[in-house]
Amino acid sequence: MPFVETHVTSLDSPPAPVDFRCAPVVEPFLGAARPIASAIRDLGGAEAVSHIQQLELASVLPELERRADAPVLLFHLADLLGHANLAAAWQGLSGVPARAAELPLSVDIVAFPDATETRWTAWLPVVDPARPPALALAGPRGWTAAPLNGPGHSRVNGLLGFAQGEVHTWSAGPTVTAGDLGLRPLAEGAWSALVRAQLALLSGLLSGATRRLVDESYAYAKTRQSAGKSISQHQAVALRLADLALHQEALSLYLTARVEECEPPGMLGGIESLSIGYVVELAFRIARDAVQTAAGHGYVEGLPFRRLFEQVRTLTVMLQGTKAAVTPVSPVP
Amino acid sequence: MRIDPEAVLEEIRRDDPESWPLFDAMQRHIPPIAARADVDAEIPAEFWPLVPVDLQNRVNMPPQYGGVVLTATAVRRAVVFERIGRLCPALPIGLPGPGLSAPPVLALGTEEQKVAYFNRFLGQTRPIWGAFAITEPQGGSDAAAMRTVATRDGSDYVLNGTKCFITSGGRADVVVVFASLDPSKGRFAIRAFVVPRDTPGYAVDRCEDMMGLRASQLATLSFTDCRLPASSMLGHTGKRGPHVDAFTGAQASWDYMRPVLSSLINGGCLGMVEHAEQCLAAGEAELPRAKVEQAREELGVFRARISSSQMLALRAAWKFDAGQRASTDASLAKAFASTVSMELAHRLAALFPVKAATAGDRIEKFYRDAKAFDILEGTGDMQRLMIARAYEH
Numbered sequence: 001m002p003f004v005e006t007h008v009t010s011l012d013s014p015p016a017p018v019d020f021r022c023a024p025v026v027e028p029f030l031g032a033a034r035p036i037a038s039a040i041r042d043l044g045g046a047e048a049v050s051h052i053q054q055l056e057l058a059s060v061l062p063e064l065e066r067r068a069d070a071p072v073l074l075f076h077l078a079d080l081l082g083h084a085n086l087a088a089a090w091q092g093l094s095g096v097p098a099r100a101a102e103l104p105l106s107v108d109i110v111a112f113p114d115a116t117e118t119r120w121t122a123w124l125p126v127v128d129p130a131r132p133p134a135l136a137l138a139g140p141r142g143w144t145a146a147p148l149n150g151p152g153h154s155r156v157n158g159l160l161g162f163a164q165g166e167v168h169t170w171s172a173g174p175t176v177t178a179g180d181l182g183l184r185p186l187a188e189g190a191w192s193a194l195v196r197a198q199l200a201l202l203s204g205l206l207s208g209a210t211r212r213l214v215d216e217s218y219a220y221a222k223t224r225q226s227a228g229k230s231i232s233q234h235q236a237v238a239l240r241l242a243d244l245a246l247h248q249e250a251l252s253l254y255l256t257a258r259v260e261e262c263e264p265p266g267m268l269g270g271i272e273s274l275s276i277g278y279v280v281e282l283a284f285r286i287a288r289d290a291v292q293t294a295a296g297h298g299y300v301e302g303l304p305f306r307r308l309f310e311q312v313r314t315l316t317v318m319l320q321g322t323k324a325a326v327t328p329v330s331p332v333p
Numbered sequence: 334m335r336i337d338p339e340a341v342l343e344e345i346r347r348d349d350p351e352s353w354p355l356f357d358a359m360q361r362h363i364p365p366i367a368a369r370a371d372v373d374a375e376i377p378a379e380f381w382p383l384v385p386v387d388l389q390n391r392v393n394m395p396p397q398y399g400g401v402v403l404t405a406t407a408v409r410r411a412v413v414f415e416r417i418g419r420l421c422p423a424l425p426i427g428l429p430g431p432g433l434s435a436p437p438v439l440a441l442g443t444e445e446q447k448v449a450y451f452n453r454f455l456g457q458t459r460p461i462w463g464a465f466a467i468t469e470p471q472g473g474s475d476a477a478a479m480r481t482v483a484t485r486d487g488s489d490y491v492l493n494g495t496k497c498f499i500t501s502g503g504r505a506d507v508v509v510v511f512a513s514l515d516p517s518k519g520r521f522a523i524r525a526f527v528v529p530r531d532t533p534g535y536a537v538d539r540c541e542d543m544m545g546l547r548a549s550q551l552a553t554l555s556f557t558d559c560r561l562p563a564s565s566m567l568g569h570t571g572k573r574g575p576h577v578d579a580f581t582g583a584q585a586s587w588d589y590m591r592p593v594l595s596s597l598i599n600g601g602c603l604g605m606v607e608h609a610e611q612c613l614a615a616g617e618a619e620l621p622r623a624k625v626e627q628a629r630e631e632l633g634v635f636r637a638r639i640s641s642s643q644m645l646a647l648r649a650a651w652k653f654d655a656g657q658r659a660s661t662d663a664s665l666a667k668a669f670a671s672t673v674s675m676e677l678a679h680r681l682a683a684l685f686p687v688k689a690a691t692a693g694d695r696i697e698k699f700y701r702d703a704k705a706f707d708i709l710e711g712t713g714d715m716q717r718l719m720i721a722r723a724y725e726h
Contacts (some may be wrong), residue, residue, distance in 0.1 A: 015335055017336075017338070017341045018335065018336055018408045019334065107535055157463070193512055238722075242719075245724045249665055254637065257640065262400070275636075
């Protein structure tokens with residue numbers, strides 16, 4: 001059984017027009033996930049992933065009362081767990097969007113198409129050779145199993161930022177057409193649910209990872225001494241630390257509002273219409289300034305800065321790739 | 334999370350039929366006079382008969398003291414001023430009412446002092462301004478190092494010193510002045526005094542000729558042996574009591590006004606993005622055709638930035654209304670909004686270089702106004718130092 005605390009909601013008063021509390025559906029799950037986040041912070045690999053899998057999110061999401069709550073829940077949990085241990089969070093949650101789209105249980109990971117639906121890309125965490133993931137290609141017109149090493153398939157090892165990860169691509173071109181793939185129809189609303197879940201997952205991981213970068217920067221600046229005081233007491237560093245907090249808050253609020261669609265209809269729209277240009281600008285800025293704060297120790301392997309820098313960069317590429325699969329609600333760059 | 338500004342406005346329209354006409358009138362009558370107010374550095378006299386003055390005097394005042402319900406909560410203020418900011422972010426800063434002087438009165442004053450103070454703004458047929466005076470020529474960000482002193486003399490205090498960059502200082506009927514009982518004792522010797530403009534020794538030395546925000550007003554005030562009854566000190570009861578930390582009254586002003594100002598700035602930015610998009614659509618771009626689409630995309634990214642800024646301002650307002658400590662959130666909102674506005678102004682100047690250099694053009698005016706946003710109500714540098722200190726703990 002998934003860990004869920006009981007939660008009582010008052011139905012009496014109308015909702016306030018402005019409210020920054022977490023959506024009610026999320027809090028019980030966050031309560032259950034917080035001890036897991038603490039536990040996985042310093043764990044590696046399979047052990048951390050098994051903790052995350054105790055949440056049984058893949059079976060919880062399809063059973064939520066409102067389908068629209070699935071990406072919201074996934075975002076907040078990815079944020080919490082991504083802050084604690086990004087690689088484990090990605091590995092533990094990467095199969096969840098397929099469940100949100102109600103694809104068969106045999107499908108682990110979904111590859112998303114480019115705008116022309118002739119090239120699909122899947123980003124995979126560490127692959128267990130004994131049990132490689134079951135991949136599927138999906139798009140607005142349907143889905144199909146994606147055999148590894150089949151026609152049109154290629155793979156790149158050593159995915160930067162997620163150690164030993166892989167990028168798999170399938171190209172439907174002159175020798176393999178989209179029709180040859182034998183796409184099966186998706187259930188009504190499943191493609192939209194899949195895209196929203198994937199964007200919510202990546203956005204949540206990005207929010208958590210950038211927040212971790214900010215926390216690590218403050219912690220480093222407090223302990224590192226220079227000229228008789230913590231470097232956080234030096235104005236140039238203090239101003240940069242403030243900008244780190246400022247831009248991370250801006251990014252997190254922006255992504256949360258997109259996932260929860262809490263702006264009035266007709267304004268900037270939901271997660272599908274998030275501005276990639278803006279998100280990438282903020283994410284790179286946060287990663288850059290965090291490394292700068294730790295200076296030499298941020299530039300080399302050892303402290304988490306270098307690894308998080310590369311992971312944040314990889315996340316933005318994955319986000320761009322998923323967004324390319326979407327027809328935006330309004331033209332947003 | 335839920336953000337629905339339209340629902341906030343609907344709530345006001347439904348619950349407060351009295352002050353809704355004020356909001357309506359401001360939206361109608363500000364746009365035609367904004368450009369002239371910038372040139373003349375004052376609000377044109379013909380504005381006052383068009384907008385209910387009695388209601389204007391009661392903006393940013395709690396309803397229990399006669400204030401309008403339109404601005405009764407921080408969230409309402411944020412939503413209302415963002416709408417008005419879309420029309421002109423400068424002129425609202427110069428509108429009448431107690432303004433920044435209200436929060437220290439509310440934070441520090443006795444009940445009698447609050448009633449007496451706010452009564453000045455009620456039932457008037459002309460605009461009445463209040464002002465907040467803390468900045469001095471030698472100290473703005475370092476407000477606790479002020480040199481204006483209040484010396485006890487019998488049952489009075491005698492005020493001596495100079496305050497500068499006081500919003501609406503030249504036309505204020507009453508000013509809340511921060512002064513020190515003993516500068517050597519730093520912050521904890523600071524007190525706040527209610528000083529009417531007709532107090533002997535009170536002088537308006539000059540009104541500044543500003544680069545932007547010209548429809549508002551910044552003035553330098555001097556106090557030369559201004560004799561004030563002890564009862565003019567906010568919090569004075571005539572007997573020994575708990576220490577009055579007047580600096581918290583100043584912080585209360587900043588916590589109150591920074592979400593409002595941030596919202597005004599955000600509205601100004603949205604108005605300029607819309608204006609720039611219209612210029613592009615009307616073929617007024619001073620760019621090669623291929624670059625016009627790129628310009629549209631850039632404006633789209635600015636909309637995303639403004640979206641973050643709106644949420645930072647609303648979150649600060651929401652926390653304020655919930656009684657939570659909102660100083661850090663207010664600083665986040667102000668720092669972000671002022672940064673976005675300057676970046677937008679800078680970018681618009683590059684996209685529309687002729688408009689940006691044409692006196693009186695909206696884009697030209699916005700650049701001058703935006704420069705002020707990173708200075709007033711706490712410079713961006715100071716906001717960032719406060720943010721860093723808060724996050725460190």
